[in-house]
Structure formats: structure tokens, C-alpha cells
Amino acid sequence: MMNKHITVFRDDTIAPALFDKGWGNGIMINNDDDYNVLMADISAQGHQDLEDFMQSSGNDGVIVVSFGSIVKTMSKEKREMFAAVFARLRQKVVWRYPESMGEKPPGLGNNTKLISWLPQNDLLAHSKTRAFVNHAGLNGVYESLYHGVPMVCFPLFGDHPGNAARVVARGLGISLDFSTVTSDQLYKAVLHVLTNSSSRRTRARRSGCTVTSPRHSRSWPSGGKNPPSNLGECPSSRPAPGAAAEPYYRLNGAPFRSDLFSCSGDPVGLGKYKQIDSGNDMTTTKIIERIIRNRLHFEARNKAKEEKEMRAFEALQKQVKSGQKMIEESS
Numbered sequence: 306m307m308n309k310h311i312t313v314f315r316d317d318t319i320a321p322a323l324f325d326k327g328w329g330n331g332i333m334i335n336n337d338d339d340y341n342v343l344m345a346d347i348s349a350q351g352h353q354d355l356e357d358f359m360q361s362s363g364n365d366g367v368i369v370v371s372f373g374s375i376v377k378t379m380s381k382e383k384r385e386m387f388a389a390v391f392a393r394l395r396q397k398v399v400w401r402y403p404e405s406m407g408e409k410p411p412g413l414g415n416n417t418k419l420i421s422w423l424p425q426n427d428l429l430a431h432s433k434t435r436a437f438v439n440h441a442g443l444n445g446v447y448e449s450l451y452h453g454v455p456m457v458c459f460p461l462f463g464d465h466p467g468n469a470a471r472v473v474a475r476g477l478g479i480s481l482d483f484s485t486v487t488s489d490q491l492y493k494a495v496l497h498v499l500t501n502s503s504s505r506r507t508r509a510r511r512s513g514c515t516v517t518s519p520r521h522s523r524s525w526p527s528g529g530k531n532p533p534s535n536l537g538e539c540p541s542s543r544p545a546p547g548a549a550a551e552p553y554y555r556l557n558g559a560p561f562r563s564d565l566f567s568c569s570g571d572p573v574g575l576g577k578y579k580q581i582d583s584g585n586d587m588t589t590t591k592i593i594e595r596i597i598r599n600r601l602h603f604e605a606r607n608k609a610k611e612e613k614e615m616r617a618f619e620a621l622q623k624q625v626k627s628g629q630k631m632i633e634e635s636s
Contacts, residue, residue, distance in 0.1 A: 352424065377403055
């Protein structure tokens with residue numbers, strides 16, 4: 306199983322025996338037995354005030370803002386800049402704003418609701434949600450893509466830059482530099498993802514790919530249903546394990562037989578695998594011993610070099626002191 310999904314990591318070569326677990330890496334995105342997206346009922350989870358705020362947005366909708374659970378602080382200048390931009394928008398804004406952020410920005414608009422924790426997946430599934438401002442964390446990217454919500458990404462560290470690059474390449478949103486972004490850039494980026502019709506069609510198509518994917522986390526290998534693929538134009542569509550597959554996949558430009566990666570049967574007995582003696586007697590134990598031996602040699606060499614340099618330094622110090630003494634005696 307892989308912590309990725311073909312709609313995002315479509316350029317990676319994946320054989321049918323491998324299982325995309327991208328939608329189940331702790332997200333467990335809501336879907337019913339017919340693989341349709343369930344619209345969130347936030348009020349049923351004890352967030353009636355949040356549901357009321359979402360409904361009050363009317364046709365303009367809501368923008369969800371969250372930089373993840375790891376980001377707990379933000380400079381005063383950045384907080385005020387974000388607040389000022391959000392205040393200019395027609396949409397309502399739900400901003401995950403932990404207490405560690407400090408006091409609310411002075412320019413915060415009446416359209417913005419600060420909340421220390423938010424049910425992110427449920428908000429992204431809400432019919433009123435129009436865009437998602439985030440840090441390009443993988444969970445948020447998957448959830449946003451699944452629910453067809455455009456993104457404005459601010460990659461911060463780790464896998465964020467790569468995730469943001471895929472969001473842009475797939476036409477799912479925009480990526481901005483958190484350290485240098487201006488209020489004008491942020492405002493234009495939000496308006497772009499809200500109004501761009503081409504991006505909207507791309508999101509709808511890719512969201513459909515994730516909902517109906519035959520590699521859906523509930524369709525295999527747990528048994529039960531294995532719904533037919535209707536990925537349509539999805540460029541990343543691949544056959545499900547056990548389903549009819551094209552005879553060839555491509556690996557680094559070279560074709561290979563997809564049936565060699567079957568999930569069932571003994572690969573040795575089927576003649577699909579055999580062990581070849583390379584003639585190399587290298588073992589894990591030998592590799593570890595070599596690493597330790599080289600490390601000890603490296604430490605001994607550095608110690609000898611340090612002692613040599615210290616002797617040279619001490620000799621130089623003696624020469625300096627001897628020269629100073631000769632000057633004093635001659636004067």
C-alpha cells in the first residue's frame with residue numbers, strides 16, 4: 306500500500322498489485338456505499354455556531370483557512386496582512402487561529418471567524434465552501450481535491466513544496482511564497498481560484514476520479530464491492546487489482562508486462578520470479594562491520610590531524626613569544 310493517490314501522483318509508475326492508500330492515510334474521507342461524497346452536517350457534530358456562520362454566507366460562500374496543527378505562531382505583520390486581505394473579500398472566512406497566535410489582528414473584518422480548531426474535512430465537504438488557503442499538507446491536499454475545493458497553498462517545509470507543485474501542475478490551485486507574499490498577491494490569488502472556470506472544470510473532473518476510482522480504499526483488498534471504473538478523461542486512470550488490465554505498463558520508458566505483478570499465485574511456481582546468484586558474498590553484517598570500521602578509521606585520522614595542528618599552533622605561539630622577547634631585550 307502507498308500513501309499516495311493517482312490523481313495527485315499520476316506521474317509515478319504504479320503496478321496493479323500496489324494499492325493506493327492516499328484516501329485512507331488518517332483522513333478516512335466520508336463516502337457512502339455507492340461511493341458518493343457525503344455532504345457534512347456540521348451541526349450534528351456539536352458545531353451549531355459554525356454551521357450558522359457557514360449558512361449566513363449566502364451564495365458567496367466561505368473560504369477555509371488552516372496552516373495545520375504544527376504551525377502555532379505567525380508574525381504580527383503576517384497576521385495583520387492576512388486579516389486585511391480577508392476583510393476585502395465578499396466571502397465569509399473561517400480561519401483556524403490557535404491561541405498561541407496571540408491576540409486577534411486589529412484589522413480583522415466582520416466576515417472572518419477565528420476558531421482554535423476546526424473540522425477541516427467536514428468544512429471542505431460543506432456546500433458553502435468555495436476555497437481553501439493552506440500549507441499544502443498532504444492530508445489537506447487530498448481532502449480538498451476529493452471535495453473539489455480550489456487551493457491557495459503556502460508550502461512551509463517537508464513535503465509541502467512538492468505537494469504545492471503538484472497542486473499547480475494539476476490545475477488545482479495556486480502556490481505562493483509565505484515569506485515574501487504581499488497583500489495584493491494573496492488577494493488576486495484568492496480571486497483567481499474562486500473565478501477561474503478552467504480550474505473549476507479540472508477540479509470537478511479530478512474530484513470525480515477520486516470518488517469513483519477503482520483503487521478506492523474501501524474497494525480493495527477488503528472485499529465487497531469493486532465498482533466499475535468511470536474515470537472518463539482522467540489522465541491518471543489505471544486498472545484495479547484483479548480487473549482487466551492493459552497488457553503493458555511503462556517503467557522508465559521501457560514496457561513491462563503488467564501480468565507479472567499479479568496479486569495472486571506463487572511467483573516462483575508461475576515462472577515470474579527466480580533468484581539469481583550474483584557471486585557477491587556481501588551481507589548486511591559485512592556492510593555494518595565495514596561502516597563501523599570506516600568510522601573508527603575516520604575518527605582516528607581526525608584525532609591525529611587535530612594533534613598535528615595543535616603541535617603546529619603551539620610551535621607558532623612559541624616563535625611569537627620568542628620574537629616578542631627579542632624585541633623587548635633589544636629595546
